[in-house]
Amino acid sequence: MKLATWNVNSLKVRLPQVVDWLAANPVDVLCLQETKLRDEQFPRDAIAEAGYEAAFAGQPTYNGVAILARRDTVGPPADVVVGNPLFEDPQQRLISATVGGLRVVCAYFPNGQAVGSEKFEYKLRWIDALIEWLKPGIRGTAPSAGGESAGTATPLLALLGDFNIAPEDRDVHDPEKWAGQIHCSDEERARFFQLAGLGLVDTFRLFEQPPRQFSWWDYRMLGFRRNAGLRIDHILVDAPLAPRVRACAIDREPRKLEQPSDHAPVVATLDG
DNA sequence: ATGGCCACCTTGGGTGGA
Numbered sequence: 001m002k003l004a005t006w007n008v009n010s011l012k013v014r015l016p017q018v019v020d021w022l023a024a025n026p027v028d029v030l031c032l033q034e035t036k037l038r039d040e041q042f043p044r045d046a047i048a049e050a051g052y053e054a055a056f057a058g059q060p061t062y063n064g065v066a067i068l069a070r071r072d073t074v075g076p077p078a079d080v081v082v083g084n085p086l087f088e089d090p091q092q093r094l095i096s097a098t099v100g101g102l103r104v105v106c107a108y109f110p111n112g113q114a115v116g117s118e119k120f121e122y123k124l125r126w127i128d129a130l131i132e133w134l135k136p137g138i139r140g141t142a143p144s145a146g147g148e149s150a151g152t153a154t155p156l157l158a159l160l161g162d163f164n165i166a167p168e169d170r171d172v173h174d175p176e177k178w179a180g181q182i183h184c185s186d187e188e189r190a191r192f193f194q195l196a197g198l199g200l201v202d203t204f205r206l207f208e209q210p211p212r213q214f215s216w217w218d219y220r221m222l223g224f225r226r227n228a229g230l231r232i233d234h235i236l237v238d239a240p241l242a243p244r245v246r247a248c249a250i251d252r253e254p255r256k257l258e259q260p261s262d263h264a265p266v267v268a269t270l271d272g
Numbered sequence: 273a274t275g276g277c278c279a280c281c282t283t284g285g286g287t288g289g290a
Binding site for chain 1: 275276277278279280281287288289290
């Protein structure tokens with residue numbers, strides 16, 4: 001089973017690239033962020049033509065998330081929950097569904113703009129609420145399907161998305177320049193490791209990786225050519241799944257195309 | 273030199289991204 005996440009920075013613009021990528025990389029689950037589409041604009045037909053069923057939550061201009069599930073392997077996303085029931089939020093940043101026996105949470109963490117700003121405070125509150133919601137017993141389900149339904153096995157969790165957090169200095173092209181800055185602050189990093197504390201494992205770090213592996217590069221300043229990037233897109237899985245993870249890699253190829261997203265897809269491969 | 277690019281909504285330039 002293959003799980004992937006990709007911040008496409010407009011699904012309208014990137015749809016041909018997504019369709020091509022899925023043809024070359026027929027993953028079972030693809031989580032998308034920054035679709036930037038109203039729900040009525042979502043390209044259901046093109047996604048279906050590519051062999052996938054989608055659950056999505058969008059809005060005009062900003063944000064927007066989707067979970068694509070391969071029809072002939074895992075079937076359509078089930079028990080879809082939009083947003084975090086513990087955090088009222090007009091911004092469409094979170095969608096979750098049960099796919100292939102996993103509870104898949106697709107997240108677009110707030111950017112935060114600058115440490116100390118109002119948007120930064122919103123980012124911290126948003127993450128705190130996510131952590132609360134992903135605690136054992138709740139685990140990304142709707143409230144009614146959580147702790148109250150004793151005896152029902154809660155599916156294991158996979159949290160994929162654009163976290164807008166570079167967890168460690170090795171995830172940053174220039175740690176000195178970024179020290180204490182947005183995506184790298186102690187407050188943000190502490191929250192990333194709080195998620196780990198819930199029993200979620202960063203699949204990328206289960207493996208020896210080449211140095212300077214990033215998932216985002218600034219459009220400006222020849223960021224990609226200089227590999228001046230950050231690793232801020234992540235795939236976390238419940239610890240009991242860790243022995244099943246065979247690989248996790250960032251696919252830089254789409255970043256080389258004409259009119260690319262500034263993010264690259266990340267793919268995790270699981271046994272079974 | 274602290275910005276350079278890209279997408280959106282909209283046709284000029286502000287907002288947001290990271």
